[in-house]
Amino acid sequence: MNEKGERKILNFGHTIGHAIESATGLLHGEAVALGMLFVCSEDVRARLLPIIEEMGLTTETEIDKEKLYQFILRDKKADGNKITITFVNEIGKAELRKLPIENIKDLIDPSIYGGIQ
Secondary structure, eight states, X not given: OOHHHHHHGGGTTHHHHHHXXXXXXXXXXXXXXXXXXXXXXXXXXXXXXXXXXXXXXXXXXXXOHHHHHHHHHTOTTEETTEEEEEEEEETTEEXXXXXXXXXXXXXXXXXXXXXXX
């Protein structure tokens, strides 16, 4: 991965997090922490959740999935009908996934993580 790609890894949780921040008024860090829970494997989520809770950050918010999606459509990382997200399958290993933007709805499915109502 080139340096530009490595820099993009720092966007972990930001795509969904920025949408949560805009839709709810949560602080940036709180919203990005929630966003990370949607773009990682179940194993990583199981490790992240107690850390987020220990830091005193919220792990739940009520927001309409469609409203969240509308904010994601305006994300600066959106490139036409595609968006690049950082996904973490295991601790220390991130990958950049370029997805059709409509597929982001699959990531914000409350059945994946119950924190979004």
